[in-house]
Amino acid sequence: MARNREFDVDTAVDRAMDLFWRRGYAATSLQDLLGEMSIGSGSLYAAFGSKEKLYARALERYCSVYTYGFAERLENATDVRTAVRSVLLEMVEADLAEPERGCLVVNAATERSDDPTTADRVAAALRLLESALAGALERAKTRGELSPDKDPAELARFLTTFVQGLRVVGKARLGRAFVEDAVSTALRALD
Numbered sequence: 001m002a003r004n005r006e007f008d009v010d011t012a013v014d015r016a017m018d019l020f021w022r023r024g025y026a027a028t029s030l031q032d033l034l035g036e037m038s039i040g041s042g043s044l045y046a047a048f049g050s051k052e053k054l055y056a057r058a059l060e061r062y063c064s065v066y067t068y069g070f071a072e073r074l075e076n077a078t079d080v081r082t083a084v085r086s087v088l089l090e091m092v093e094a095d096l097a098e099p100e101r102g103c104l105v106v107n108a109a110t111e112r113s114d115d116p117t118t119a120d121r122v123a124a125a126l127r128l129l130e131s132a133l134a135g136a137l138e139r140a141k142t143r144g145e146l147s148p149d150k151d152p153a154e155l156a157r158f159l160t161t162f163v164q165g166l167r168v169v170g171k172a173r174l175g176r177a178f179v180e181d182a183v184s185t186a187l188r189a190l191d
Helices: 009-023 030-037 041-048 051-076 080-097 104-111 116-142 152-172 176-190
Strands: none
Touching: 009 030, 009 051, 009 104, 030 041, 030 051, 041 051, 051 080, 051 104, 051 116, 080 116, 080 152, 080 176, 104 116, 104 152, 116 152, 152 176
8 A cells, every 4th residue: 555645745846946946956965855855765756756857846846936927927917018127127136135046947057958858948938938028029019018110029039038147147246236227228128
């Protein structure tokens, strides 16, 4: 007879995500994970298979919360410029509060680009962000919020790239004035 799990898998994934986000994949040991998740190694392997598979689940969780959350906000935005500005400034605030964290997608792209599962997950997150931006900008253009000469797909690609750069700059700790000026400059592309 199979034993019931003695821990909540979602909570364990959230704790692992937080640890990987703070430390990175390589700097997070199995012992670190077991301590953070308050489980034994047998439970970790039974539930997730390996540290690598747990990392993939944690990255997926991050993307579902942050990338899909951003896409949903854009989908429901009545004013795209305001929504984009709001999200960008939230990123700035998060990076100023905890610059060592940055963005788990950026961290994964820079630390684990040689892992196909990680690279695929990062690429999917970036494609989703770009698609959400393009859709929102297309709606904005239809409503007259965006100049007819603007190309929503080009702007979406630019903003997707800008967001990732913004997260890297946040880790570099260049300060509030620098990143807020960068956000203002990027938003002028929507004028």
